[in-house]
Amino acid sequence: MLVISTSDKGGTGRSVTSCNIAYRRALSGEDVCYLDFDFGSPTSGAIFGIEDATHGTKDGGLHQYLQGDLVKPHELDVWREGNPRSLGPKPGGAGRLVLFPGDIGGGEFNMDDDVVERCVNLLLRLREEFDLIIMDLSAGRSHAAEMVLTATKNAKVQAMGVRWLVFHRWTRQHVSAAAGLVYGERGLIDVGMLHGHTEDEMRDMIRFVRTAVVTPDSEGTLGLRATQEAWLQRVNADLNERAIELELGRSSVIATVPLDPMLQWREQLLTDKDVHDDVANAVTVEAFQRLARDVWGTDAWSRL
16 A cells, blocks of 8 residues: 655654654564655754665665655665664564655656656565555655656556545645645645546545644643633634635544653654653654545545
8 A cells, every 4th residue: 555645734744654654563573664855954864863864865765766866765764773762672573664865955856757667666566575654755745746646546556556645734724725726726636637547536535634733622621720721722613614614524534643841842652651751652653543544544544
């Protein structure tokens, strides 16, 4: 399966959530690879705790591969290369977890037929090695998104199973931005149809992930004054109404990830040890686990 993560704005928690999905799937025994297609800011190496790839790689990453400068892009074994103090050794029964990093100093580049063909060839090769491929795109309407929309029209890529996750924070601005990215002019559906997808296909492939959500009556609101609680209730109700108006209601949302203080300070993998040591919230890890399960399972997806 191919899962594509995107967002209209930066700071949505797209990359850190996607890395944690990959980590959780690998823990469950699947072989997982992570493609950092955020060419302008390839920071997934930092989230996985790989010191030599915190801002991409010097050894030939995805940026150079797609432009035809490499036969194969550089790959990193997260279990072996990740920071052992935070990640620990590979647990028994865990699957492979491999990062394909972007390039240091890379950037967006124009799409052409050769670039799309190299993208398709990479996906088909990885399909033979991995159960799950997660592709993290840069924020906004990018050349990378258009390239992937073209590549996923390939019949063999479609047969892998393709799903899009669109991330947004639970604010009025982010909700509107996510709706525009999907439904607006030159949005995902618009460009997807331009490259051969149907509107129904696109809608079936896309689900939303709400991140950094503070819900009324949750532990995160303890200590608020009564006036603050009442204000939060009103804002949350207004946001739900706005989301429904923009087709981002709960029927199109696959996951809600609560605000986690640990991730506000440092984007990283959240381990069970972090919860045991009481530095990460158990509800956040549980949200990652549910999303990792639901994005994989056909039953949960079809119910949306």
